[in-house]
Amino acid sequence: MELQQMRYVIAVAESNSFTRAAERCLVVQSALSHQIARLERELGAKLFERTSRRVRLTPAGAAFLPAARQCLDAAERAAAEVAAAVGEIRGRLAVGLIPTVAAVDLPSMLRDFRQQYPSVRITLRAGASEELVEQVKQGTVEVAFLGLPTTARPEGVDARELARDRLVAVVAPDHPLAAETSVTLRRLSTEVFVDLPAKTAGRTQSDQAFAAAGLTRDVAFEVTTAYLTSRLVEQGLAVAMLPSAYAPQLTGVTTIEVTDAPERVEYVIWNRYDRTPAANAFLTLLETQRKRAPVRLKRT
CATH class of the missing domain: 3.40.190.290 (D-Maltodextrin-Binding Protein; domain 2)
Incomplete structure (x- = not known):
């Protein structure tokens, strides 16, 4: 089982098409189909039902997909950790935000972050504060900016009050x-x-x-x-x-x-137990740009 095969399966599952998946993965369709068929033989189960009109996951494919995504995430994380060990920050960074975030000039901050760490691929995900807290807990978002009433505080994550x-x-x-x-x-x-x-x-x-x-x-x-x-x-x-x-x-x-x-109250939050090198770099930049006393981000 190879990581590339997992990428092909995910591409087909997300596009519902072998043709579009091949275009997305920059390979010819025959090569993509061959690799998926090879993986199916190894697993002893069909991952997709193919008809002349559509492609969809079989029950086995639906069971395989989440694990495949986790494997690819783990592989990317391993590569990012190795790169960080030799002084290079790369990988992916998912940043969540509420639509009315105001305590931080996020576009300006992302410009500065991008200049310093051009190898990091950034995803922005807008959502409600309570959704962002759950996504940070689950690890699908590394850092998030949210707003809460004064009667509430982020739970299950590390947080810093911004404004x-x-x-x-x-x-x-x-x-x-x-x-x-x-x-x-x-x-x-x-x-x-x-x-x-x-x-x-x-x-x-x-x-x-x-x-x-x-x-x-x-x-x-x-x-x-x-x-x-x-x-x-x-x-x-x-x-x-x-x-x-x-x-x-x-x-x-x-x-x-x-x-x-x-x-x-506006907060920045991050995962309590697992911070990627890119997330660490992002939080360090935030701390610098807030122009506060040189103290480390603390849990609340």
Whole structure:
């Protein structure tokens, strides 16, 4: 069993086509098919069902796929560790982030990281804070930036607090509130809202604030990106509450201070037990760019 055979199986499984898999792997289709057939003979089981219209995994193939991915990940990790031992950082780095990350200028940081470590391949994965925590625990994401209410902390991972921020109201430029310098939660509670899905960390901070004030609100729109939030607000369909540090990135809307606004805490998190050389280099760069006292990242 060879690593290249595993790469071919994964490519076919992800593309549902031997032709597209061969193109992706930069080999002729006959060579790819031969190697997969050879692997199937060695395993004593068919990995794919082939018809004239489609290709799909057999039960044996479905069982083989996760282990094949783990083997390739382990091989890449081994190569990265050897490279790090002789002073070269390479491999892959998966960075997770919430859509409204504001404590770090991530594009600028990635530019600097790329200049220093051009051999590292970087994947960015946007998601909700609670999803990112689980992905870091599982090792599918090495480092993540997230935001949580002040009542919560990341669990099961190492973390560092980066910043605290208050939410502001975001309204359309022609909204009656647009001319106000500040607003209260009670006044906002009479408006229709767009917000993140219920029970997500980003939604919870606002829900808790309204509940603590004895207020309810109408969340008519649930979205998963700040871009869609601002566009719905711009069209006058709803108002929103977003972090004040993120608000300057918005266009076509007006922001207003909320006198009794909730706070959120931004964290950087990483796997408690397993950090790749690329993740170590990324965290070291973050520490440098934060321009804080020269102390090591600490667990919280």
